[in-house]
Amino acid sequence: MKLNTLKPAAGSTQTRKRVGRGQGSGLGETSGRGHKGAGQRSGTKRKLGFEGGQMPLQRRLPKFGFKNINRVEYKGVNLDMLQNLSEKLGVNEISHDLLVQNGICGKKDLVKVLGRGELKTKMNVIAHGFSATAKAAIENLGGTATTL
Secondary structure, three states, X not given: OOHHHOOOOOOOOXXXXXXXXXXXXXXXXXXXXXXXXXXXXXXXXXXXXXXOOOOOHHHHOOOOOOOOOOOOOEEXXXXXXXXXXXXXXXXXXXXXXXXXXXXXXXXOOEEEXXXXXXXXXXXXXXXXXXXXXXXXXXXXXXXXXXXX
């Protein structure tokens, strides 16, 4: 052991600067809080987005549009995806549970079948919604489009 290899034990040194311990520390007197005002007092909290009394950004920016709280979100699944799934699994009935098992949609997702792509085989599809073109394409081949 040599003096030049000595170092403190792990966790024994402090990394934060101790405030309010005299002028010589550099953070005496006001302890880095400045003079007067709410921020200098104890127990103060500033709310998120506070800009020192200036009008905050989230209130300065214009608001526009409309968010419908009753909107129903659907997960779109196209006909070509159903055709691929049918060929891969060798099934002719596609339900919500089958789509969940294959990772196409989530368990709580509402599924709407959309008309992109082309069906080559007759299949029965059970979903929460269908577009007009998708329903027509399924029924043209003799399949059924059942709404949950």
